[in-house]
Amino acid sequence: MAKKPEQLWTTPAGDALRWVPGTDLSALDPAATPGWTGDRSDGEKLLAARAPELADLQQRLYAHGRTGGDRSVLLVLEGLDTAGKGGIVRHVVGMVDPQGVMHRAFGVPTQEEKEHGYLWRVRNALPRPGHLGVFDRSHHEQVLVVRVDRLEPEKTWRAHYDELNEFEAEVAASGTVIVKVALIVSAAEQKRRLAERLDRPDKYWKYDPSDVDVRHQLPQYMAAYQELLDRTSTQVAPWYAVPADRKWYARLAVTELLTGALRSLDLGWPPARFDVEAEKARLAAS
Numbered sequence: 001m002a003k004k005p006e007q008l009w010t011t012p013a014g015d016a017l018r019w020v021p022g023t024d025l026s027a028l029d030p031a032a033t034p035g036w037t038g039d040r041s042d043g044e045k046l047l048a049a050r051a052p053e054l055a056d057l058q059q060r061l062y063a064h065g066r067t068g069g070d071r072s073v074l075l076v077l078e079g080l081d082t083a084g085k086g087g088i089v090r091h092v093v094g095m096v097d098p099q100g101v102m103h104r105a106f107g108v109p110t111q112e113e114k115e116h117g118y119l120w121r122v123r124n125a126l127p128r129p130g131h132l133g134v135f136d137r138s139h140h141e142q143v144l145v146v147r148v149d150r151l152e153p154e155k156t157w158r159a160h161y162d163e164l165n166e167f168e169a170e171v172a173a174s175g176t177v178i179v180k181v182a183l184i185v186s187a188a189e190q191k192r193r194l195a196e197r198l199d200r201p202d203k204y205w206k207y208d209p210s211d212v213d214v215r216h217q218l219p220q221y222m223a224a225y226q227e228l229l230d231r232t233s234t235q236v237a238p239w240y241a242v243p244a245d246r247k248w249y250a251r252l253a254v255t256e257l258l259t260g261a262l263r264s265l266d267l268g269w270p271p272a273r274f275d276v277e278a279e280k281a282r283l284a285a286s
């Protein structure tokens, strides 16, 4: 008998991808599909099959928030340009009701943002109760681009690791389940994706000449990611390192992580705050 698509996970995505501090990031193959034994077509089938459950779980979360609940989920997406952050938002987050999603992309801080501490804009973007927050880049840029481009002295950015952990512990304690995803794309695949942006007029808008400069800093970014993963993977806010050369795999993997986070909330439907039978009778008589 043919296997059900979910049985093609020999190890659940959460276990296969959860970062173990001290692991060598350069040994991770960006084209690998950890835990998954199916091919692309199987992966796309399972992704589609997950949609109803993901949407149902998110709707429970939203209903919970609307009825006084305080839980929320925060999906943090980090990764170099072309790693596929936007694709995750469209294809994974896009499966749920946008009403319950609080999406925020973090770019170069604006003048106003610069006048505050780096966590200010992040705090303002945290998901409200009942919401699924999605960060496209995040507070972790403070030890990524800030470190690699030397935007702050080393002593300053080094202090951020502990601050990031304290901040996330506080967010988790307030009722938010945090899922941090680092999308790992290879230099070769990144080059291919950038070349495509230059070949297609419908992709010019995604291209930024500074993306090529980043290619000359890949070793520095790898070192920054290695330390980020090692030092900010915590019990309450673990990192998942997701190989991203195969977009279908990265999307499927994040779908599993997100589904797992929502399932862990174990939310039922809020009970009626009115007398159902009495309301039925009133409606019938109306």
Ligand code: AMP
Pocket (backbone or CB within 6 Å): 081, 106, 107, 108, 109, 118, 137, 138, 141, 142, 145, 146, 151
């Ligand atoms: P994109 O994700 O392609 O829209 O690009 C956003 C840009 O903003 C990237 O080059 C990031 O490195 C940059 N960025 C994000 N956060 C920060 C930050 N805290 N400080 C400086 N640059 C940042």
Ligand code: MG
Pocket (backbone or CB within 6 Å): 081, 206, 208
């Ligand atoms: Mg960009």
